[in-house]
Amino acid sequence: MGLFGKKKDTIKNVVVKPSTEYVIWNIDISNIERETILDVETGCSAIYLVNGNIKANNMPGRWVIKSKDEDKRGDNLKLIGVNTDKTFDILCGVGGVPYKDYETDVETNVGARGEAKVKIAQPYKVYSTLCKDNITPQDMDEYIRNKLSEIMSTTLAQLIQKYDYQTVNTQLSVMSEHIFDLFSEECLKVGLQCDSFTINTIFFPDEFIERRKDYFDEKIRKKEEKQARREKEREVRLDNETMMAQAEAQAIVNKSLNETKQVSESKTVTVIDSNAPINNNTTVVRSTALICPNCKAPVKGDSNFCSKCGTRVR
Numbered sequence: 198m199g200l201f202g203k204k205k206d207t208i209k210n211v212v213v214k215p216s217t218e219y220v221i222w223n224i225d226i227s228n229i230e231r232e233t234i235l236d237v238e239t240g241c242s243a244i245y246l247v248n249g250n251i252k253a254n255n256m257p258g259r260w261v262i263k264s265k266d267e268d269k270r271g272d273n274l275k276l277i278g279v280n281t282d283k284t285f286d287i288l289c290g291v292g293g294v295p296y297k298d299y300e301t302d303v304e305t306n307v308g309a310r311g312e313a314k315v316k317i318a319q320p321y322k323v324y325s326t327l328c329k330d331n332i333t334p335q336d337m338d339e340y341i342r343n344k345l346s347e348i349m350s351t352t353l354a355q356l357i358q359k360y361d362y363q364t365v366n367t368q369l370s371v372m373s374e375h376i377f378d379l380f381s382e383e384c385l386k387v388g389l390q391c392d393s394f395t396i397n398t399i400f401f402p403d404e405f406i407e408r409r410k411d412y413f414d415e416k417i418r419k420k421e422e423k424q425a426r427r428e429k430e431r432e433v434r435l436d437n438e439t440m441m442a443q444a445e446a447q448a449i450v451n452k453s454l455n456e457t458k459q460v461s462e463s464k465t466v467t468v469i470d471s472n473a474p475i476n477n478n479t480t481v482v483r484s485t486a487l488i489c490p491n492c493k494a495p496v497k498g499d500s501n502f503c504s505k506c507g508t509r510v511r
Contacts, residue, residue, distance in 0.1 A: 221320075230263070
């Protein structure tokens with residue numbers, strides 16, 4: 198009975214339509230009559246609870262709630278609306294992901310940015326998981342983002358170590374697929390559905406990038422110094438080899454000249470004076486003469502020049 202003995206107004210029909218303020222919200226059914234008509238519009242569902250237990254997940258259509266037995270017993274009835282048509286565009290960033298650069302043997306922490314699209318697939322499971330009435334889109338967005346951040350952080354720590362600094366950002370699609378599979382499984386556990394996930398970028402701290410640049414600059418400098426040193430050593434070695442070759446060539450020339458001189462000096466002939474008569478009583482007078490090194494003619498007497506070609510022989 199209402200005030201002054203009047204009967205409280207009751208409702209015979211409840212309409213549930215998508216809410217722009219909430220994704221999960223409580224619908225007041227404290228004043229509904231027995232066997233009230235429930236109309237659920239497209240884009241949402243209505244979870245019907247009796248004494249705290251889910252009795253039905255009413256999808257778009259017409260239903261009846263508050264049975265005669267429930268009315269007689271005075272059961273505690275509850276109706277929860279769920280917006281099933283909304284897609285949550287999740288932008289997620291994580292940091293502090295450990296990474297070791299084996300090229301420089303430097304450890305650092307990296308970050309990543311990604312985005313996902315998620316929908317409510319099983320309203321009753323989402324409600325049972327969150328156990329909260331009047332959940333705003335911001336509440337749901339935060340819940341999904343935290344789930345995604347957790348998976349991104351732990352999974353990226355394993356995935357990025359497979360790639361070096363130069364190639365890690367070329368493997369974003371491979372890592373995205375891996376995280377998408379893991380995140381989809383987690384979403385299904387709580388009644389959500391992940392439609393897509395993409396890692397946009399993996400970024401390294403500026404300090405690490407600068408240290409890495411200095412490392413390779415120093416490495417290049419040492420390499421250039423080593424090449425310059427080797428080139429200098431090669432030039433010195435070539436100079437030494439040239440000098441040695443010249444010395445050896447000069448020695449061969451000198452030896453050849455000495456041998457030629459010795460041969461020239463040692464080649465003498467004995468001749469008989471053509472003016473001396475030859476008989477038994479005549480003494481043959483012999484003299485030694487040089488051979489001209491130019492025309493091979495014998496040089497008589499003590500002459501210093503060849504009488505035939507004029508070459509100096511002494």
